[in-house]
Amino acid sequence: MSRVAVSVEGLGKRYHIGHTRERKDTLREALTAALRAPHAWLRTRRRGREARDETLWALRNLTFQVEQGEVIGIIGSNGSGKSTLLKILSRITEPTEGRAIIEGRVGSLLEVGTGFHPELTGRENIYLNGAILGMRRHEIDLRFDEIVAFAEIERFLDMPVKRYSSGMYVRLAFAVAAHLEPEILLVDEVLAVGDAAFQKKCLGKMGSVAREGRTVLFISHDMDAILNLCPKALFLSNGTCAYMGPASEAIHHYLQSVRPAESGVVDLRNAPGRDSEEYPILTSISTHRPDGSVSSEFRTGDTLILRVGYAVREPIKAPYCMIHFLNDVGHRIMSVSSTHDHCDLSLEREGTLECRIRDIRLREGTYSIDLAIGRSSPVSECMDYVESATTINVQLGDYLGGGRLLDHQGVVAQKSEWSSLNNAMAVVGDSIVGPSRYVGLR
Numbered sequence: 535m536s537r538v539a540v541s542v543e544g545l546g547k548r549y550h551i552g553h554t555r556e557r558k559d560t561l562r563e564a565l566t567a568a569l570r571a572p573h574a575w576l577r578t579r580r581r582g583r584e585a586r587d588e589t590l591w592a593l594r595n596l597t598f599q600v601e602q603g604e605v606i607g608i609i610g611s612n613g614s615g616k617s618t619l620l621k622i623l624s625r626i627t628e629p630t631e632g633r634a635i636i637e638g639r640v641g642s643l644l645e646v647g648t649g650f651h652p653e654l655t656g657r658e659n660i661y662l663n664g665a666i667l668g669m670r671r672h673e674i675d676l677r678f679d680e681i682v683a684f685a686e687i688e689r690f691l692d693m694p695v696k697r698y699s700s701g702m703y704v705r706l707a708f709a710v711a712a713h714l715e716p717e718i719l720l721v722d723e724v725l726a727v728g729d730a731a732f733q734k735k736c737l738g739k740m741g742s743v744a745r746e747g748r749t750v751l752f753i754s755h756d757m758d759a760i761l762n763l764c765p766k767a768l769f770l771s772n773g774t775c776a777y778m779g780p781a782s783e784a785i786h787h788y789l790q791s792v793r794p795a796e797s798g799v800v801d802l803r804n805a806p807g808r809d810s811e812e813y814p815i816l817t818s819i820s821t822h823r824p825d826g827s828v829s830s831e832f833r834t835g836d837t838l839i840l841r842v843g844y845a846v847r848e849p850i851k852a853p854y855c856m857i858h859f860l861n862d863v864g865h866r867i868m869s870v871s872s873t874h875d876h877c878d879l880s881l882e883r884e885g886t887l888e889c890r891i892r893d894i895r896l897r898e899g900t901y902s903i904d905l906a907i908g909r910s911s912p913v914s915e916c917m918d919y920v921e922s923a924t925t926i927n928v929q930l931g932d933y934l935g936g937g938r939l940l941d942h943q944g945v946v947a948q949k950s951e952w953s954s955l956n957n958a959m960a961v962v963g964d965s966i967v968g969p970s971r972y973v974g975l976r
């Protein structure tokens with residue numbers, strides 16, 4: 535019989551925002567401030583109620599259950615409450631209302647900075663985390679070498695973790711969270727800090743944790759990773775559950791919600807899909823036909839022109855712009871980049887970049903477009919990213935000479951030429967290839 539591992543009932547978390555920086559959390563701070571500026575203190579006292587009322591519900595009325603052994607993806611736009619949820623489940627923060635009941639030992643990898651004591655060495659932190667998970671010393675001893683090998687930090691084991699680079703830190707934190715045999719593993723998308731090889735290793739490890747029948751809750755903006763790892767997903771929107779069910783359905787609902795209603799010319803300055811910490815360099819996107827007219831309807835084989843508006847505070851000498859095309863379940867089907875063709879671009883104040891894609895091979899469907907812009911040297915750095923900046927619809931038309939593709943027949947439309955070699959000898963160029971060698975012909 536299945537057992538509930540996580541049960542969340544009417545969960546809510548309220549944060550104070552805006553004026554909170556002025557709020558004095560300790561009596562000493564409040565008194566010192568009052569002595570320094572008594573009038574200001576009186577004014578804030580009078581406005582106190584207003585100031586305190588500026589609150590934000592990061593989570594509200596959230597109810598769901600996770601059964602033991604389920605692997606759940608958590609998706610949603612920036613600020614939708616994903617990290618807050620995992621912080622409550624791992625008891626880093628308290629809920630304001632409602633409750634979360636957790637059955638089992640929780641291992642978590644949330645943000646860099648939680649779970650480890652900065653003054654302690656890597657070695658000491660492994661034991662500390664094991665002890666927090668309720669493990670005995672000899673149980674931790676058994677896992678120790680495996681953790682160190684996975685994290686690849688042997689040389690730094692006796693260094694305080696405050697001196698670790700963020701990459702080393704995440705490696706160790708993930709290794710500890712995944713190897714200390716938690717019954718429930720909570721992972722926020724900190725994996726993004728590691729390099730590609732390490733990310734792959736982490737996803738592999740999460741897969742094996744899941745196969746061992748342990749419960750995993752995994753936040754990611756990478757829809758491919760969610761689809762690969764999680765049969766089921768929770769889609770959070772404004773702090774509440776907008777959908778929970780099969781991952782492909784959840785992704786579909788999520789992408790629909792961030793997709794702008796308009797297409798054609800889209801103003802990106804307040805785009806919902808932007809990571810809020812970046813200042814908006816990408817200001818607009820529009821899709822055009824070769825004659826310059828704005829359109830979001832294309833046919834396979836057409837030329838598609840994208841115009842990307844930008845505004846920068848300082849000129850960027852070696853910029854890059856990247857455009858990703860995602861299908862309706864969030865798979866990145868194709869990416870084009872200004873660096874692939876060694877374009878000599880530079881960004882001055884504001885302007886428009888034009889990208890022309892000839893003979894698009896996308897098969898029929900709706901594609902959502904993610905945009906990235908940044909500098910490519912001295913180090914590659916993404917400076918603005920907008921998820922689901924716009925969408926285009928593609929019809930197959932007569933690209934395949936009237937042929938059709940079934941759902942399972944791949945993600946691109948590719949023309950092919952066929953001929954029948956029905957005699958015993960196949961003639962290729964000048965050489966004659968006998969039937970036995972034909973098998974290996976490329």
Ligand SMILES: Nc1ncnc2c1ncn2[C@@H]1O[C@H](COP(=O)(O)OP(=O)(O)OP(=O)(O)O)[C@@H](O)[C@H]1O
Binds near residue numbers: 550591610619
């Ligand atoms: N300590 C805090 N104090 C005030 N507000 C906070 C705090 N932590 C989070 N918030 C706010 O709560 C909301 C939800 O934040 P949360 O970090 O859970 O979002 P998220 O879904 O993880 O976003 P992202 O995809 O960007 O990681 C946001 O509006 C955020 O600004």
Ligand SMILES: [Mg+2]
Binds near residue numbers: 616
């Ligand atoms: Mg987060």
